[in-house]
Amino acid sequence: xxxxxxxxxxxxxxxxxxxxxxxxxxxxxxxxxxxxxxxxxxxxxxxxxxxxxxxxxxxxxxxxxxxxxxxxxxxxxxxxxxxxxxxxxxxxxxxxxxxxxxxxxxxxxxxxxxxxxxxxxxxxxxxxxxxxxxxxxxxxxxxxxxxxxxxxxxxxxxxxxxxxxxxxxxxxxxxxxxxxxxxxxxxxxxxxxxxxxxxxxxxxxxxxxxxxxxxxxxxxxxxxxxxxxxxxxxxxxxxxxxxxxxxxxxxxxxxxxxxxxxxxxxxxxxxxxxxxxxxxxxxxxxxxxxxxxxxxxxxxxxxxxxxxxxxxxxxxxxxxxxxxxxxxxxxxxxxxxxxxxxxxxxxxxxxxxxxxxxxxxxxxxxxxxxxxxxxxxxxxxxxxxxxxxxxxxxxxxxxxxxxxxxxxxxxxxxxxxxxxxxxxxxxxxxxxxxxxxxxxxxxxxxxxxxxxxxxxxxxxxxxxxxxxxxxxxxxxxxxxxxxxxxxxxx
Numbered sequence: 001x002x003x004x005x006x007x008x009x010x011x012x013x014x015x016x017x018x019x020x021x022x023x024x025x026x027x028x029x030x031x032x033x034x035x036x037x038x039x040x041x042x043x044x045x046x047x048x049x050x051x052x053x054x055x056x057x058x059x060x061x062x063x064x065x066x067x068x069x070x071x072x073x074x075x076x077x078x079x080x081x082x083x084x085x086x087x088x089x090x091x092x093x094x095x096x097x098x099x100x101x102x103x104x105x106x107x108x109x110x111x112x113x114x115x116x117x118x119x120x121x122x123x124x125x126x127x128x129x130x131x132x133x134x135x136x137x138x139x140x141x142x143x144x145x146x147x148x149x150x151x152x153x154x155x156x157x158x159x160x161x162x163x164x165x166x167x168x169x170x171x172x173x174x175x176x177x178x179x180x181x182x183x184x185x186x187x188x189x190x191x192x193x194x195x196x197x198x199x200x201x202x203x204x205x206x207x208x209x210x211x212x213x214x215x216x217x218x219x220x221x222x223x224x225x226x227x228x229x230x231x232x233x234x235x236x237x238x239x240x241x242x243x244x245x246x247x248x249x250x251x252x253x254x255x256x257x258x259x260x261x262x263x264x265x266x267x268x269x270x271x272x273x274x275x276x277x278x279x280x281x282x283x284x285x286x287x288x289x290x291x292x293x294x295x296x297x298x299x300x301x302x303x304x305x306x307x308x309x310x311x312x313x314x315x316x317x318x319x320x321x322x323x324x325x326x327x328x329x330x331x332x333x334x335x336x337x338x339x340x341x342x343x344x345x346x347x348x349x350x351x352x353x354x355x356x357x358x359x360x361x362x363x364x365x366x367x368x369x370x371x372x373x374x375x376x377x378x379x380x381x382x383x384x385x386x387x388x389x390x391x392x393x394x395x396x397x398x399x400x401x402x403x404x405x406x407x408x409x410x411x412x413x414x415x416x417x418x419x420x421x422x423x424x425x426x427x428x429x430x431x432x433x434x435x436x437x438x439x440x441x442x443x444x445x446x447x448x449x450x451x452x453x454x455x456x457x458x459x460x461x462x463x464x465x466x467x468x469x470x471x472x473x474x475x476x477x478x479x480x481x482x483x484x485x486x487x488x489x490x
Contacts, residue, residue: 014324014331017127025113029106029130036138036342037105039146039349040098045356046147046349048451049306050094051385052400053150057082058092059394067229071398073241073423075182075234076221078150092392094148101148108156109133112313115163116320119283129320131335132269136312138342139265142349143356144306151309154183158190159313162289165197170206173198174213182221185234186296186310193289193314200285237423241300241409250413251301258303265345268337272319282318289314302410359450360478364443365390367477371484372441381463382445382453383408396439397430405430406456414452427462434466440485442471448479 017025034041045051052072059070060083066076085097109130117126138145158180164173173194180187191214198206222230263270273290276282293310297303323334351357361384368378368391377396380387385400387393403409407421419427444467446457458464471483 013335014124014127014131017124017131025127025130026106026110029109029134030103032131032134033102033106033109036134036346037098037102037146039142039346040102040148041095042350043146043352043356045094045361045386045390047143048355048383048385049149050147051361051389053079053082053148054092054094054097055385055388055395055400057086058389058392061086061092062394065225067225067233067398069398070395070400071229071233071404072400073233073238073404074150075185076225077179077182078153078184081153082148092389097148098146101152104153104156105134105137108159108313111156111159111163112316115159115166116317118167119317120321122324125320125324128323129316132272132316132319132323132338133312135335135338135342136266136269136316137309139338139345140262140308141265141305141353142345143354144304144309145345146349147306149306149309150184151306154180154187155309155313157183158187158310161187161190161194162197162285162313165194165201165210166285168201170198170202170209171213174210174215175217176213177210178214178217182217185238186299186307189292189296189310190289192292193285196288197285232423232425239424241421255298255301255303258305258308262305262308265341266338268334269315269319271337272322272334273315275322276318279322281321286314286318290318304410355451359384359386361386362390364477364480367475367482368393368441368443371474371482376440377437378441378443379439380443380445381458382443382456383410383451384443384445387443393441396437397433399426399430402456408452408456410451414455438466438470438485442467442483444481444483447476447481450480 017028040046056066056070056072056079060066060079064070066079070079072079081100082097085100086092089096112133113126113130115126116129117123120126157176161173161176161180164170164176177187177190177194180190195207195210198210224230290311293314296310297307299307323331326334364384365387368387372378372391372393374392376393378388378391378393379396381402383401383403388395388400399405404423405419405426407418409421423429442458444458445451446453446459448454458467467483470486472486474482474484476482
């Protein structure tokens with residue numbers, strides 16, 4: 001008979017939690033998530049990725065179509081989740097979106113707990129997996145952990161794909177894997193453990209259901225948005241982003257620095273995984289899952305902190321049985337090494353960090369709002385989608401930032417971007433957008449060093465003659481220059 005609390009008489013925290021009912025554990029998970037994500041319910045904006053998705057959500061909420069009126073090099077699910085929340089709440093406030101993100105995070109923890117319990121036959125191992133996941137997620141840098149990101153929403157269907165494959169449901173596993181990829185493309189690496197589990201359970205015949213389940217949602221998405229635009233913005237248009245730019249030494253330094261920093265924050269989880277490797281306690285599919293996630297982390301060689309989220313589900317399933325098997329002293333030490341950074345990072349999350357603290361986007365957005373009308377459209381030359389979202393002014397083009405044109409993007413050597421690294425045909429798309437309607441206001445950030453934009457001056461592009469002949473300079477704010485469409489051209 002299964003012992004719910006592990007060893008007889010186990011009065012440890014994990015043992016007591018394991019004695020709770022399923023409904024109680026679900027509510028407890030929500031409470032823990034609410035505490036660890038408290039900054040996200042207070043802070044107005046966490047990072048630029050949220051601003052990009054929110055900008056797309058604004059356009060979609062007003063009837064726009066993804067990959068046509070607004071676009072990013074990402075699949076469609078997350079922008080439409082933002083748009084749905086905006087529509088329901090009647091506001092572009094990001095905090096309701098983060099409530100949805102918190103629910104998704106809690107559901108992922110519960111799913112991992114269920115899977116760990118199924119694999120081990122012990123409730124206490126399931127509880128350990130859920131606790132490890134929530135603490136490990138919160139122990140990331142606040143501008144990653146507190147955001148409602150592509151990677152966060154990807155975790156639930158990605159985990160479901162592995163769980164369903166392990167429970168001999170290849171068709172459902174394929175559907176879940178497709179939904180994960182429609183949140184973020186790197187989920188495709190999870191096909192390795194999923195295919196392995198299907199082959200182990202049903203042999204080659206099982207792969208047919210997996211493939212059908214995967215291709216059906218992808219095909220529906222391609223048909224809905226147009227096969228060409230869908231393929232461009234989710235696959236073929238990513239070549240320049242994935243292509244290596246700049247010195248190899250810089251990439252290596254960035255990889256080592258980020259990996260070392262996150263290893264320090266997640267040292268408890270990392271140590272447990274190494275013990276599992278030494279003792280050979282984890283099954284092959286979990287190691288395949290972890291290795292596939294490592295491949296995803298290296299995509300584009302940028303090593304942003306939120307890329308590492310994909311490592312967590314496999315890691316906690318590997319680590320949970322080891323944690324439960326430790327003595328009380330070592331178990332508390334392992335949990336403490338995760339809980340301490342989790343709560344420290346949570347506290348830091350109440351204060352703006354990084355670009356949110358250093359870039360005066362609100363000041364710029366306030367000025368944009370003051371010189372435009374609510375139905376005016378704005379074009380920001382640069383990588384500052386925060387201006388669109390904060391000013392509540394829609395982009396005049398499909399581009400939420402101009403890195404798609406210049407090849408400029410984060411995680412690269414300053415000024416290393418080039419047109420060849422942009423989205424193929426992007427300048428033609430921009431021309432089409434300008435032909436339909438000229439922006440009512442152009443915001444030129446290339447007169448500043450905001451996100452390397454000084455290397456891509458607007459005055460050196462084909463747009464500059466249009467600015468000179470159709471626009472008048474109306475002032476600057478924080479070094480950013482504003483050009484308003486001349487009345488005769490409106």
